Amino acid sequence: MSDPSYHSPADLPSPVGTPPGEHGVPSPRRRRLVLASVAMAGILVGASATIAILFATDRTGRAGNQYTVRVFLKKGITSEQQTAVESALSALPSAKRIEFRTREQALRELQEMYESQPQDKPITVDDMSESFTLTTSAGPFDCDAFIPVGQLPGVSEVNIAQLGGNGKPQALVKCVPSRR
Structure with missing residues (x-):
């Protein structure tokens, strides 16, 4: 160079x-x-x-979900059976809030929900059931905890709904006993 x-x-x-x-x-x-x-x-x-x-999150990428569990009671349920249902719900670790609804309250809620829709046959208080409503937040929902509640004397049905961001039900959850 x-x-x-x-x-x-x-x-x-x-x-x-x-x-x-x-x-x-x-x-x-x-x-x-x-x-x-x-x-x-x-x-x-x-x-x-x-x-x-x-x-x-709940380990699947979604933030914790909210669920509403409604436990419908049979007509003629005894006060002891009703107390047992409420105690069973209160004992669940995921229970946030438990409310009791009379048949009258349930009818008012139903009428408010469907006030703009004509009914073929009027619904009366006798058509309604008393119920407990439980709100819970959980990641994956634990169905196994609610199956025994549905088997208590005086319980006619247990409905579980996953709530959307607007607080309204977006999906129904069907719980069946697991086979172990």
């Missing part, structure tokens, strides 16, 4: 802290080690973020 300012790497002084002959160029082994360290750090950051998201 005719350029007097050009120096070959061998002619340059070694940078401070660099062994002579390396001139700041990492060896192939060191490059692989740095690349593997960066990849492991990326994996750890991704795994940590995933774990944080899973703990903040």
Whole structure:
């Protein structure tokens, strides 16, 4: 080369802290080690973020869901049976709020819900059932906890609805005993 300012790497002084002959160029082994360290750090950051998201949700990517469980009582239920149903619902760990609805309250709710729709046959208080309504928040819904409630004396039916973001039912949940 005719350029007097050009120096070959061998002619340059070694940078401070660099062994002579390396001139700041990492060896192939060191490059692989740095690349593997960066990849492991990326994996750890991704795994940590995933774990944080899973703990903040129900481990399937959805935030905890709300459910309404309505336990309809048979006509002629005794006060002891009614107390047993309420106690069973109160004992459930997922129970947030339990309300009792009389037949009159149930009729008013039904009439409000369908006030704009004509009815072929008027619905009366005698057509309604008393019920307990339980609101619960859970990730995956635990049907097994509610099956024994449906088998208590004085219970005619248990309906479970998953609530949407607007607080209205969006899906019905059907619980059947699991086979173990």
